[in-house]
Amino acid sequence: MIRLAIRVRREDAEVVLAELLPLAPSGVEESELDQGNVIEYAVYGAPGELPELPDVEAAVGGALVEVVTTEVADDWADRWRAFHRPIEVAGRLYVRPPWEPERTDMMDLVIDPGQAFGTGAHHTTRLCLEILAEEPLPSDPQARGVMDLGCGSGVLAIAAGKLGWSPLAGVDHELESVRATAENAAANGVEVHAERFDLIRGGAAPSAPLVLANLLRPLLLCVARAGFRDNNVPDLLIASGLLATEADEIAAAFARHGLVETDRRQSAEWSALALRRPV
Structure with a gap:
């Protein structure tokens, strides 16, 4: 090999x-x-x-x-299997590869790392999951829709579904990620509508009341420049994939859309932001 x-x-x-x-x-x-x-x-x-x-x-x-x-x-x-270990998030979510046993004391997410980009153990994904797991579910069902930008293996959208958010959608440039998201969603008993979309060349990004964006700095800046489809600014944008030194720049880029930073998390050199539309 x-x-x-x-x-x-x-x-x-x-x-x-x-x-x-x-x-x-x-x-x-x-x-x-x-x-x-x-x-x-x-x-x-x-x-x-x-x-x-x-x-x-x-x-x-x-x-x-x-x-x-x-x-x-x-x-x-x-x-390779030993490298992919289960993680616990905020005492609520247990994210594991399929060869690890299920936990019954938490919400169980099984993600096949062989299909896309890991199970969620990376700092950036964990930070997104932490903010998501601590976010109260809106009382209005119309405010529970989710869009996962750059969905990869689908772990963020699937976690949102486990936490009660719906409907769930995701986009990714790669067809393999779209397939992996759909397959992982089915394995977890949730439905994620995933499709291909190019965040660099596709124009305004698809949106929802909750947008999950675990993307590197260049793609986050692309989304901020292009804005959201039909000017549908999310109620909450959870942005990660950025170094701690890049967080101020990303917060300022999305502030132009009226999104205000309400939370910042850091793990090692990585950061995640919760950016909200003022009520």
Whole structure:
């Protein structure tokens, strides 16, 4: 088994991922290097099954830092499973991969990390889940709709559904993420309407009373610039995927839409924001 790792500058990571995924339709592994300044995307396969290097370099373009090819030991599958561990969130949610046993004392979410981008253990996802889990459910059913921008594996939208929010929707640039969200939602007994949408080139973002946006800084700024479809500014936007040093910039970008910061969480070097429309 061969591991092909492509390392890119963090500020270009989201755009690079959108170009890279068509070359690796089964998904990529994502990790951070150099204190978060470099993002590594890795794909696995037998010799001859991996994307051609010229195609990879063309997709990554000027953001390329390094390409590293290594041979993976025979026990890589077991070590990959060991990497994905369950997490507890705010004493309410238990997010686990399918090979871990269910917990009956919390709301149980099972997310298959083999389909998309992990189970929710990354700091940015956990911060989103913490804010979401502590948010009171609106008394008005019409105010409970959810839009997950960049839904990935669907974990945020699915968690919202478990917490009583509905209807649930999500968008992602990659078809594999759309499929993963639908499959994970079905496995959890909720329904998420997921579809493809390009946050960079698609114009105004789809919206709902609650918008979940676990995106890197460049994509969050794209959403802030383009605004929301039909000027449908959410009641609450939970934004993450940003470094603590970027939080003020993101809060200011969405303030132009009348959204006011009411909560800021930090874990390691990462931050998440709760941005609300004043009542």
